Amino acid sequence: MQLITVAGPPSSGKTAVIINVIAALHRKGRKVGVIKMDCLQAQDQEEYKKRSIPVQVGLSGNLCPDHFFVSNIQACVDWGIEQKLDMLISESAGLCNRCSPHIKGITALCVIDNLMGVNTPKKIGPMLKLADYVIVTKGDVVSQAEREIFAFRIRQANPKAIIMFVNGITGQGAPELASLLQKAEPISSLDQRRLRFSMPAALCSYCLGETRIGKDYQMGNNRLMKFE
Numbered sequence: 001m002q003l004i005t006v007a008g009p010p011s012s013g014k015t016a017v018i019i020n021v022i023a024a025l026h027r028k029g030r031k032v033g034v035i036k037m038d039c040l041q042a043q044d045q046e047e048y049k050k051r052s053i054p055v056q057v058g059l060s061g062n063l064c065p066d067h068f069f070v071s072n073i074q075a076c077v078d079w080g081i082e083q084k085l086d087m088l089i090s091e092s093a094g095l096c097n098r099c100s101p102h103i104k105g106i107t108a109l110c111v112i113d114n115l116m117g118v119n120t121p122k123k124i125g126p127m128l129k130l131a132d133y134v135i136v137t138k139g140d141v142v143s144q145a146e147r148e149i150f151a152f153r154i155r156q157a158n159p160k161a162i163i164m165f166v167n168g169i170t171g172q173g174a175p176e177l178a179s180l181l182q183k184a185e186p187i188s189s190l191d192q193r194r195l196r197f198s199m200p201a202a203l204c205s206y207c208l209g210e211t212r213i214g215k216d217y218q219m220g221n222n223r224l225m226k227f228e
């Protein structure tokens with residue numbers, strides 16, 4: 001089974017891109033399933049189920065969704081193999097710009113949209129900088145000049161990535177992306193694999209449920225601002 005990790009900010013068009021890619025793969029007779037990881041709630045499963053795409057949802061609750069992802073992805077791979085999938089696509093929220101779900105040797109996508117502002121590629125951390133493909137959606141609502149500047153900024157943030165424009169509504173660009181994803185190496189386990197980026201340590205009293213404000217309550221890994 002092939003595994004593809006897809007990450008991107010909320011509402012960037014991840015589900016729209018994945019659905020169009022799967023439609024192209026279905027036309028080639030491939031069986032594809034999805035794992036959706038989010039923090040508090042997710043509705044995407046309905047979109048997948050409507051299209052008879054096998055889907056599982058994981059909600060991270062209080063945890064960073066990417067930390068949650070790493071702890072659960074092997075079980076997801078096992079599920080995908082049990083379902084006899086040709087390809088498993090993970091969709092994760094990308095709410096935390098410090099972390100990233102991307103794994104060495106596993107095809108990694110970052111989905112961002114043209115409406116996010118030209119500085120977005122710089123602000124998004126390893127989920128964009130370490131992706132193999134950066135997929136840009138919503139090109140239909142901006143000018144050619146804006147699309148070019150946005151692509152230039154992506155190139156500055158991640159010079160190695162393949163940048164592709166996909167229209168999440170019409171599906172334009174998705175069959176080409178699907179063909180490239182089909183080249184991914186099949187895997188049977190993630191044992192011995194490594195993340196592309198170590199997740200920063202953030203174990204402070206607030207991670208553990210503290211809600212009180214004040215020096216006395218700030219224990220563990222805290223960082224204080226320097227004022228100029």
Ligand SMILES: Nc1nc2c(ncn2[C@@H]2O[C@H](COP(=O)(O)OP(=O)(O)OP(=O)(O)O)[C@@H](O)[C@H]2O)c(=O)[nH]1
Binds near residue numbers: 008011015138141169
């Ligand atoms: N105009 C336009 N709208 C798009 C495009 N791609 C996605 N959208 C719209 O953007 C909205 C968000 O798309 P989703 O695919 O749900 O985004 P997502 O990244 O999966 O969102 P979450 O999983 O909730 O974080 C939807 O209303 C889509 O119809 C596109 O290329 N052009």
Ligand SMILES: [Zn+2]
Binds near residue numbers: 014015016091
């Ligand atoms: Zn989604």
Ligand SMILES: [Zn+2]
Binds near residue numbers: 096
């Ligand atoms: Zn994080």
